[in-house]
Amino acid sequence: xxxPCTPSPQLQNSIHCCSVFYGKSQGNWLTEFxxxxxxxxxxxxxxxxxxxxxxxxHLMDHYRGDLNALHRAAADEADLEHRIQALxxxxxxxxxxxxxxxxxxxxxKADPSPCALVLAAAxxxxxxxxxxxxxxxxxxxxxxxxxRAGKPAGDFPDSEAALLRLGLAERRRAARKQxxxx
Numbered sequence: 001x002x003x004p005c006t007p008s009p010q011l012q013n014s015i016h017c018c019s020v021f022y023g024k025s026q027g028n029w030l031t032e033f034x035x036x037x038x039x040x041x042x043x044x045x046x047x048x049x050x051x052x053x054x055x056x057x058h059l060m061d062h063y064r065g066d067l068n069a070l071h072r073a074a075a076d077e078a079d080l081e082h083r084i085q086a087l088x089x090x091x092x093x094x095x096x097x098x099x100x101x102x103x104x105x106x107x108x109k110a111d112p113s114p115c116a117l118v119l120a121a122a123x124x125x126x127x128x129x130x131x132x133x134x135x136x137x138x139x140x141x142x143x144x145x146x147x148r149a150g151k152p153a154g155d156f157p158d159s160e161a162a163l164l165r166l167g168l169a170e171r172r173r174a175a176r177k178q179x180x181x182x
Contacts, residue, residue, distance in 0.1 A: 051088055051089065051090050054087075054088040054089065055087045055088040055091070058086070058087045068107075070083055070084070071107045071110075074109055076109060077110075077111055077112075079109075080100070080109045081093075081096050081112075084096045084099060084100075094115075097112045097113075097115060100112040101157050101161070102157050104156065104157050104160075105153055105154045105156065105157070106154075113136055113139060114135055114139050114142070114160060114163075115167075116167075117163075117164050117167030117170075117171065118160055118163045118164050119132070119133075119135065119138050119167075120167050120170065120171075121163040121164070121166040121167035121170060122138060122142055122163055124166075124170060125163075125166070127141070127142060127145055127163075128141045128142065142159070142160075142163075
């Protein structure tokens with residue numbers, strides 16, 4: 001297991017801003033004063049700033065602002081997913097899957113199954129057999145392939161993200177082809 005998570009400087013700045021000001025009832029200070037811009041998040045508006053405040057407030061109130069404390073408090077993978085979703089409105093299964101995918105290898109309870117788009121791209125690319133439908137089996141096949149290629153286990157989330165982008169591109173291509181037929 002790798003050491004506890006260390007957020008990027010951009011995320012650290014945004015978390016700090018939220019934790020300092022999370023008690024404010026209005027979230028527009030994040031956008032008006034450029035806090036999100038300084039953190040590298042330039043396309044977020046008032047609604048997102050308000051959600052960030054809610055998440056930061058919940059994180060501060062329940063876990064002293066420490067994501068690793070949230071992980072330690074979780075009994076298992078399912079409880080970890082539930083606790084992350086409970087941080088605020090708008091954090092659903094997809095968001096949790098993305099976050100935990102990035103935390104795979106850092107947190108021992110972060111081990112989400114790959115989404116359908118990752119599986120489709122892995123099948124199309126020949127990384128897993130065409131008939132593979134079990135998500136856990138597919139994940140283990142992909143991880144084994146990654147390890148046999150001599151790649152560091154900590155970089156595996158990058159491979160999953162690349163397969164997701166490929167799956168999205170394949171879905172867009174199929175949708176365009178369908179529109180052109182119509």
